[in-house]
Amino acid sequence: MSTYVTVKGLTRVFDVSKPWLNRVLEGRKKALLTAVSKVDFQIEEQMTYALVGESGSGKSTIGRMLVGLLQPTEGDVEIGGVNLTRETDPDRIASVRSNIQMIFQDPYASLNPRWRIRDIIAEPVASKGGDTKGLAERLLEQVGLHPSDAGKYPHEFSGGQRQRICIARALASEPRLIVCDEPTSALDVSVQAQVLNLMSDLKDKFGLTYLLITHDLTVVRHMADRIGVLYLGRLMEEADPKTLFEMPKHPYTQMLLDAAPHLDGFGREVPPPQGEIPDPLNPPPGCAFHPRCPIATDICRQQRPEMRPLGNGLVACHHAQ
Amino acid sequence: MTVPVLSLRNLTVEIPSRHGVVRPVDSLSYDIGNGEILGVVGESGAGKSMAGSAIIGLLNPPAHIAGGEIWLNGTRIDTMGREQMRRIRGKEIGMVFQDPLTSLNPLLTIGDQLVETMLTHLPISRSQAQHRAIDALKEVGIPGAKERIDSYPHEFSGGMRQRVVIALALCAEPSLVIADEPTTALDVSVQAQIIALLKRLCRERGTTIMLITHDMGVIAEAADRVAVMYAGRLAELGPVRDVLTQPQHHYTHGLMASTPLAAQGQKRLHQIPGSMPRLDRMPEGCAFHPRCPNAKEKCRHETKPSMEGGRAACWYPVSAEAVA
Numbered sequence: 001m002s003t004y005v006t007v008k009g010l011t012r013v014f015d016v017s018k019p020w021l022n023r024v025l026e027g028r029k030k031a032l033l034t035a036v037s038k039v040d041f042q043i044e045e046q047m048t049y050a051l052v053g054e055s056g057s058g059k060s061t062i063g064r065m066l067v068g069l070l071q072p073t074e075g076d077v078e079i080g081g082v083n084l085t086r087e088t089d090p091d092r093i094a095s096v097r098s099n100i101q102m103i104f105q106d107p108y109a110s111l112n113p114r115w116r117i118r119d120i121i122a123e124p125v126a127s128k129g130g131d132t133k134g135l136a137e138r139l140l141e142q143v144g145l146h147p148s149d150a151g152k153y154p155h156e157f158s159g160g161q162r163q164r165i166c167i168a169r170a171l172a173s174e175p176r177l178i179v180c181d182e183p184t185s186a187l188d189v190s191v192q193a194q195v196l197n198l199m200s201d202l203k204d205k206f207g208l209t210y211l212l213i214t215h216d217l218t219v220v221r222h223m224a225d226r227i228g229v230l231y232l233g234r235l236m237e238e239a240d241p242k243t244l245f246e247m248p249k250h251p252y253t254q255m256l257l258d259a260a261p262h263l264d265g266f267g268r269e270v271p272p273p274q275g276e277i278p279d280p281l282n283p284p285p286g287c288a289f290h291p292r293c294p295i296a297t298d299i300c301r302q303q304r305p306e307m308r309p310l311g312n313g314l315v316a317c318h319h320a321q
Numbered sequence: 322m323t324v325p326v327l328s329l330r331n332l333t334v335e336i337p338s339r340h341g342v343v344r345p346v347d348s349l350s351y352d353i354g355n356g357e358i359l360g361v362v363g364e365s366g367a368g369k370s371m372a373g374s375a376i377i378g379l380l381n382p383p384a385h386i387a388g389g390e391i392w393l394n395g396t397r398i399d400t401m402g403r404e405q406m407r408r409i410r411g412k413e414i415g416m417v418f419q420d421p422l423t424s425l426n427p428l429l430t431i432g433d434q435l436v437e438t439m440l441t442h443l444p445i446s447r448s449q450a451q452h453r454a455i456d457a458l459k460e461v462g463i464p465g466a467k468e469r470i471d472s473y474p475h476e477f478s479g480g481m482r483q484r485v486v487i488a489l490a491l492c493a494e495p496s497l498v499i500a501d502e503p504t505t506a507l508d509v510s511v512q513a514q515i516i517a518l519l520k521r522l523c524r525e526r527g528t529t530i531m532l533i534t535h536d537m538g539v540i541a542e543a544a545d546r547v548a549v550m551y552a553g554r555l556a557e558l559g560p561v562r563d564v565l566t567q568p569q570h571h572y573t574h575g576l577m578a579s580t581p582l583a584a585q586g587q588k589r590l591h592q593i594p595g596s597m598p599r600l601d602r603m604p605e606g607c608a609f610h611p612r613c614p615n616a617k618e619k620c621r622h623e624t625k626p627s628m629e630g631g632r633a634a635c636w637y638p639v640s641a642e643a644v645a
Contacts, residue, residue: 261538
């Protein structure tokens with residue numbers, strides 16, 4: 001297996017300051033929000049890499065930087081041997097970009113209501129001047145819809161069917177990497193099962209690589225080959241699902257897994273996690289998790305832990321064993 | 322037997338539309354006992370929220386109660402007038418909705434909102450209400466309650482806002498709280514905090530909770546009994562452990578099998594073919610029969626009228642051996 005995606009020191013800072021005049025009049029400083037901070041990971045070819053984290057942990061921002069919807073402030077994204085942040089040859093960038101597609105969370109918002117399904121699905125190919133004859137019909141069949149649906153409009157479909165259309169559109173340009181940003185969060189459980197099965201089937205059939213972004217631990221456990229846990233824009237732990245779910249090393253991962261509801265947890269009484277995610281405008285010094293961490297010591301308050309190998313995974317914690 | 326806190330008898334909600342009358346809630350019957358947490362699960366469109374709105378008398382016209390009865394502590398409330406219902410809402414029934422930001426008034430401090438609710442429903446003075454408001458905020462775990470009471474909703478995080486909403490729902494000491502997807506908009510760790518809070522308050526005060534959610538995990542951990550709804554009808558009703566581990570209705574069975582948690586180690590998830598029928602194209606007989614692996618001739622024509630002889634509204638329930 002070769003590495004398809006390499007992300008190194010990826011950082012994204014958003015300027016969320018008030019307008020210039022307000023700052024002058026109110027004597028305020030610029031407000032900089034670090035959404036993603038020095039994230040490193042690699043995705044092997046034909047693997048599913050999952051990023052999990054709570055809201056505000058920067059998982060969607062990373063996905064957007066990978067597909068090129070956002071520019072990284074610092075760091076490198078290398079896909080298929082081309083460093084997208086440094087490369088200057090537009091042809092090489094374009095050739096890599098055509099190998100990347102994205103599926104969004106809300107299938108209601110990501111389909112143009114005035115376009116027919118045929119045009120929506122064929123657009124990634126049509127925009128490059130490719131041959132789109134019969135393409136939509138073929139893809140619709142592959143995602144489990146009827147070829148005659150190509151003449152319909154998005155409002156004629158249910159949420160699960162729309163997500164299938166989004167998947168068909170993502171497949172149209174024959175990509176190698178698909179970034180799935182919360183692909184099933186808006187769907188019901190039984191529909192979610194259908195979409196997840198479809199995604200697994202297509203992965204095997206076309207040799208796809210997935211970056212799966214989600215907050216749902218059960219989906220991650222089922223789908224992922226490798227999982228990265230994010231907290232406040234930093235990667236906390238990375239491991240394969242078995243290791244991560246059975247022997248989580250990082251106290252944050254442990255807290256997250258404990259807090260998630262269990263199907264067999266009848267009447268389970270566990271002390272709920274303390275505190276909330278800190279303000280990303282003013283993150284705590286040292287390890288971002290230290291104010292909520294049960295095993296935090298002085299070093300955690302002063303020094304940000306680096307990712308280090310531990311067991312089958314990587315963990316960014318001074319004390320994890 | 323003691324009188325149940327809430328009792329639904331064949332509750333039916335109808336919406337007249339261009340394509341005929343649709344029934345988002347169809348002959349729903351269940352009781353919730355004192356201090357009990359009843360989980361109501363179902364996929365979107367199953368009618369679980371619509372039933373909640375019907376109970377508190379807040380159906381949006383043209384939706385209306387077309388039949389059946391709603392009893393609260395031995396009093397029939399579905400026939401009550403607007404003004405009477407207004408007094409019951411907040412006093413007898415507290416409500417917690419999914420999105421804490423839209424259920425709080427952004428222009429009033431949370432203290433004002435708590436005090437106003439208590440003055441409307443309880444015979445106490447303004448200063449007493451002020452004190453109780455601070456106590457209520459402390460009880461739901463808001464740090465620095467005394468200072469935060471003059472804050473506006475936007476100054477709180479999502480989890481804290483939901484705590485304020487819970488404080489509001491409980492401040493008049495209602496006997497029933499309807500929590501409609503109270504944690505759906507929240508993160509996992511905050512969700513655990515809110516569920517623990519609801520359970521604790523419920524136990525301490527003996528409040529009855531109707532917990533509407535689509536999350537089976539939340540139901541498993543919080544509820545005593547669970548009602549599974551499908552296409553406006555009750556599919557299965559019983560103690561949470563029995564329903565989740567030994568479902569009798571084929572829908573519950575399929576639903577449980579399709580959660581990724583249940584598929585540990587398996588490559589594919591169990592799939593229920595098709596999707597929930599549209600309300601204006603309800604199939605004859607059992608609403609689930611077009612998707613049911615075990616549907617027989619009888620299922621296509623007749624609806625099982627009640628739960629007699631089992632928990633599930635199914636003619637041919639899943640047998641215990643089939644599950645194992």
